[in-house]
Amino acid sequence: MTASDLISFARGAPSLDIIDVEGLKAATDAALTEDPGGALGYGTAIGYPKLRKLLADRHGVAEEQVLVTNGSMQADAFLFDQLVVSGEPVVVERPTYDRTLLGLRERGAVVTPVSLATDGIDVDELAAALDGGLRPTFAHVIPNFQNPAGYTLSLAKRQRLLELAEQHDFIIFEDDPYVSIRFAGEPLPTMLELDGGKGRVVYASSFSKTVAPGVRIGYLVGPADLIAKVRVRATNTYISPNMFAQAVIYQFAASGGLDRSVAKVNAALAERVATLCSALEKHLPEAKFTAPEGGYFMWVELPEGVDVAQLLTAAEERGVTFVKGTDFLLEGGRSSLRMAYSGVRDDQIEEGVSRLADALKSLGVAAG
Incomplete structure (x- = not known):
């Protein structure tokens, strides 16, 4: 079996067939025709000024509150460098993005997971921990179509989280790269909007999920004084981000x-x-999952006794792959997996799930 035969539910990226290549060609021509100096020069660490202004207008903030970076992971890294205090707690969702866990732990944060429900982080559990003395420097939350679970934070929980941040004096890092990828349900206000300029929220997003991952453009929105400090870090790191792409x-x-x-x-x-849910119900009726309203990912729980590490080996032998749930947790997740449907064509999905079911069967695990 060749690499081209592999059906991958692992990578959170759009497949090429849904990227607007022709539109990007036209935009490239326009950028080089209308502002060749700006597109091809160094620029400064704030990013391409016209894009910065567009983002400021979109979020209803001053331009000084926006910094455009090389991807949202770079934005995250700058913010972590600024906010993380070694030995101090940072709240994350359980599960959460594996690179978030890595970045926080590398900087010495005491990572403090709080349970994630289908309507977002468990604010009652968080409130109890805060009442018990937890004093986080910030809480990292992926509010829309969370990676890896695909869940969305409810409006009531967004409001409650803001109340807790106000009462206990911590920042909310609203990590929101999937906000525009909604194909069901109604859009919800961001916590940045709900905060009303009080400065409790730092917001990050990206064009990697809505345009193409290769553009590597992310951005931060936050209090002007914090963004100014992050700008110094960005200047010292790369002088300016990719002005051409921006x-x-x-x-x-x-x-x-x-x-x-x-x-x-x-x-x-x-x-x-829709195809993935139908295929799971048909081929893996023992699987438990919640269909997301947007984003790239779905969290799938298999019967107790399934070891996803063993399952992954068996699956890849059959030409299908995914990411183990254990990658997104400090502990637990042994029988869970993340399935990314963004990079798999619709006509590949049922075959991929069928191969996954065959791999599970090979482990001798009874259906739940």
């Missing part, structure tokens, strides 16, 4: 290409989620 994305957004791209991605992913 100029292209500015033109893509200004021309309406971004809105068209998001609509195309959302329509495709809605079909893929």
